[in-house]
Amino acid sequence: MMQCERIFDVEELVLDNLSRARTAETRAHLAACKSCQQAHELFASERALFRARARAVAPPPRAIATRILEAAAASAPSRNTTMPWTQLLVAACAVLAFGLTTRLPMSFPNSAKLDEPARGEATRIEHASRVTDALETRDALEGSLASFAVEEPCACIPTASYAGAGQDSPDPFSRALCERVVTCSSFGP
Amino acid sequence: VAIFPELRLKFPFPAAVDAADLGTESSNVHGAKTLVHRAAIGALYVEHGARVFRFLRDLLGDAVLAADATQETFTRAFRVLHTVEPGRSVVPWLFGIARNVSLELRRARFRAGRVLVPEGEFAREVSAANASPERALLDREAVAVVERSLERLSEDRRAMLLLRLDHGLSYEEIAKLMGFSLAKVKVEIFRAREVLREAMAEYASDVGDSR
Numbered sequence: 001m002m003q004c005e006r007i008f009d010v011e012e013l014v015l016d017n018l019s020r021a022r023t024a025e026t027r028a029h030l031a032a033c034k035s036c037q038q039a040h041e042l043f044a045s046e047r048a049l050f051r052a053r054a055r056a057v058a059p060p061p062r063a064i065a066t067r068i069l070e071a072a073a074a075s076a077p078s079r080n081t082t083m084p085w086t087q088l089l090v091a092a093c094a095v096l097a098f099g100l101t102t103r104l105p106m107s108f109p110n111s112a113k114l115d116e117p118a119r120g121e122a123t124r125i126e127h128a129s130r131v132t133d134a135l136e137t138r139d140a141l142e143g144s145l146a147s148f149a150v151e152e153p154c155a156c157i158p159t160a161s162y163a164g165a166g167q168d169s170p171d172p173f174s175r176a177l178c179e180r181v182v183t184c185s186s187f188g189p
Numbered sequence: 190v191a192i193f194p195e196l197r198l199k200f201p202f203p204a205a206v207d208a209a210d211l212g213t214e215s216s217n218v219h220g221a222k223t224l225v226h227r228a229a230i231g232a233l234y235v236e237h238g239a240r241v242f243r244f245l246r247d248l249l250g251d252a253v254l255a256a257d258a259t260q261e262t263f264t265r266a267f268r269v270l271h272t273v274e275p276g277r278s279v280v281p282w283l284f285g286i287a288r289n290v291s292l293e294l295r296r297a298r299f300r301a302g303r304v305l306v307p308e309g310e311f312a313r314e315v316s317a318a319n320a321s322p323e324r325a326l327l328d329r330e331a332v333a334v335v336e337r338s339l340e341r342l343s344e345d346r347r348a349m350l351l352l353r354l355d356h357g358l359s360y361e362e363i364a365k366l367m368g369f370s371l372a373k374v375k376v377e378i379f380r381a382r383e384v385l386r387e388a389m390a391e392y393a394s395d396v397g398d399s400r
Contacts, residue, residue: 015357046385049331049354056328060242064256071232071264147342 004035014043230267237280238263240356241287247339247351248291258294262287281362287364288348293346330392338388342381349374350381 004010009026012018018026030036241262246255266279266286273282339347349367352358358366364374 012359015353017357027212042386045389046354046382047319049335049385050346052244052328052331053335054355055257056332057243057246058252059239061256064259067260068230068234068238068263071260072267147357154277167233 004033004039006033006036007039010036010040011043014040014047207249230263231271233266233279233283234263237283241283242354244284244351245287247355248288248344248348254294258290259323261290270387278362279359280356281366284352284358285366290299316393333395334392335385337391338381338385341388342382346377346381349377350385353378354385 006029009018009022010030013023013026013030030040114171194214238259242255242259245258246252246329249255249258262283266283269286273279284319341348349363352363352366353360360371360374361371361377363378364371365376369377
């Protein structure tokens, strides 16, 4: 018998992998296609077999959960060691901009000029918004999560200074960022 | 945690997080970190632990080894949680880590002179919890049929069949996870299915003969 071209949809239907609209469409097709009905029966019997087996196989020992939680408590998630090249580029630009602003103070002779988004500054702001977005996202999960976000690697400010530098940071940019951190944080000053 | 919207939904995992952590440590950064780390990994485990364990057990053929491999899988997953792209399902990624762990264990065992999954022997305990006698019998029969076919498959083919039929991954996800082309994955799963159907037919004829 010729195989219907919709057979993959029928298979996905059995595995519950289709969207609601596609499911309805495939069901309608199934009602009219003999070849797909046969295939559906076969797929469904296979699926039923594996479902029954999943019920029958003993669950993992309870001790695993405890061991995993202990291991998690002992180790922090690793930092981004393999950054995509775009992120790497943004980070490099941010470091360069930071270096320029600290080495060449004359490039920002007064505070008014700070508001003019120079190219390096724009990169930094972009990076900062990424970091602060992350903070805000995490802040949505109640509790003390903002301090967790403090650990995010950032090219603008050394990681260690995130939590502590707060209000007395010499760099107005990092001060703004740290204020955001403090605002987000539930730890107080 | 912020990466996974689905984890956020599952976030109320604190049943497994000591209440003491909340009371004594949440006032400092270390306590919060610990809490978040444990909640994230806990949520992942609650959601996917049983199936990852079953997958590893099917690949390794040993419950004790599978338990160790499950722990290693989740510990590794936790360390590289940030590498998952936002909005993407964690399931294929998690199974990818699990498979790597199983391959490493396999190689280590092979070097040590011990072979995993002895031919014709897929020893495992069968859970009969909360099942009627009829259902438990049917489930045990299902175990027998599936395992009869799994024993006949190569490691790769077995992994692909399990990922497709037991865990419902798409062909594309399996191809990415295994590092094979989509065409190869479809062919391999097709052949593995033939073996499974053979085992089903053998079982049906055995049952017919015994009646």
